[in-house]
Amino acid sequence: MKDHRSPISRRGLLAGTAATAAALATANVTTGTAHAARRTFASTADGFASVNALGQNGTTGGVAGPTVTVTNGTDLASLAGANTPYVILVSGRVQVDDMVTVVANKSIIGVGSTAEITGGGLQLGSTTRPGNNVVIRNLRFTGASDDSVSVTNSAHHVWIDHCDFSDGYDGLLDIKRQSDYVTVSWNHFHSHSKTCLVGHSDSYTADRGRLRVTYHHNFFDGTEQRHPRVRFAEPVHVYNNYYRNNALYGVASTEDAGVLVEANYFENVPHPVYSGYDESGPGRVVERNNVYVNSGTPQTLGTVVEPRTYYSYTPDDPRTLPSTVPAGVGVGRI
Template identity: 50%
Template sequence: MRTSWRRTLLATTATATASLLVVGALTVISSPASAAPNYLVGWATQNGGTTGGGSSPTTTVTTAAALTSALGSSSASVIRVSGTITCSGMLRVRSNKTILGNAGATIAGCGFTVNGDRNVIIRNLTFRNWGDDAINVEQNATNLWIDHNTFTAGYDGAVDIKRGSDFITVSWNRVHNHDKTMLLGHSDSNAGQDQGKLRVTYHHNYFDGSNQRNPRVRFGNPVHVFNNFYRSNGGYGVASTMGGGVLVEGNYFENVRDPYHLGEGSSGPGTLVARNNHFVNSGAGQAGGSVAGIPYGYPLDPAANVKSIVTNGAGAGKISV
């Protein structure tokens, strides 16, 4: 049940989007994102950029033991995952890794954790039936690109980012048959570690009936949510809480009663600026306040085209790696 302060805010700010301001400069790249889905944009381009293993040697893994060893190596590397790997728990990913799925590559029963490490790329994998999180990012981990993966039927978060992590792009992923999707900031009491961090870009993701946390934001400002397709999300799309600042831009909402709002559960409100979104049989959303400026250029597709672009391009198996 939502608290009374949120009901008051809903009544006073549901139509306030047109009067909101985004503070700071904004550059939009003219070429459409749909033409270059392999192109890294967003927060992961900052702080020195995100290159993963770069041109380091490539290792192909087909077993849980080999995957665990490769992910945990202290050396920079490119790891190719082949077939279905069945595992349990959370496998730690160390710095300077690119993890690429070959066609049909699946991680079943376990997840990856990036704990205090940096410069990691995770692409083209299907995660299913994980017992904790599919991808967990924490303890000041920085510079990650999580791209073109599919997440389904797991226990907790598909991609949870918390505890001071920063400079991350989450793009072109599909989440379906799953409840708690993408948490940004794990606790209302963690402001000391999280304020000034948790800067994440979510773009061209397909939230395909995923119920909630698409994403749920604490503290991060600005968090950039653009050109995503939301379909039949039963709980809500985006929530901005605990002083977070979220720009919700150019998204397509279809059959989503609550596209975005301020505050969630016992967490107080953040700010949220909404502009140029497209709604089909959906609510109007709740916005309020201002959001810090976006420091990077980015390609922005027209919101009305996003459904087609994202359904054709998001998820594992939609790129050649």
């Protein structure tokens, strides 16, 4: 492990402080724009991860601690599980054997465009140690033996941004078990079926009133289902995502969840929006200002709490998403 404690010239941005800007400078990540839109990417968490709640003012990750570079799974697990803040820079391809537990006040950031976690994944929080205030950015996740990332056990204030997810075993990115205030932004999901689950199961009613999640500017690229599939949560805000060639469905709201599907672009998606799915009861879902190209008719039901009661946002014109989202998602682009 390399411990970077001296001042570092500014070449990148992360969550809003000089310390994290220095961390991304060390990581050699480019701050830039989506070429078609000339869009400057966020340097701080937005959506639900930005909300002041549960004793946490937004999501800042490990900015209070030192910046350390890791190149192997042993060091990654040690620092991610430490009871003190860290900015952890992942360099190169890191092999892990199972789920690495990430506890509170951590930033885990990939170096450049080649940082990868493979063979296992990251679990935010355990039953005794919370995974609150965690930032995950600029990482490729492949070949996980379970979930690639699991936000669980009441973890809150989590920002997952500019990552690439593929070829896992179960879910690519699951949010469950009373977790809350999460933003998932500018990620590329591909080469997989079960993509993003929100809510543990039909019988886990403790998720009701939690699981507030924002999904924006993600590319669901040929993945089959769960973009996301939601139980009990309200509101889940799904806006400005690009859906392409999703064989089973786009979004599913079930078990009385409240989901707003807004200003997305659906292309070749036979069932873009479901209310209820499989054996799960119907959820409430509102859709507005979406584009449907060679896609089916969305199902809607009831009303949903407005995300603007929690945070402000301005959606992009959904017609621009097929060019701006693929140009901006994934690693090496923050």
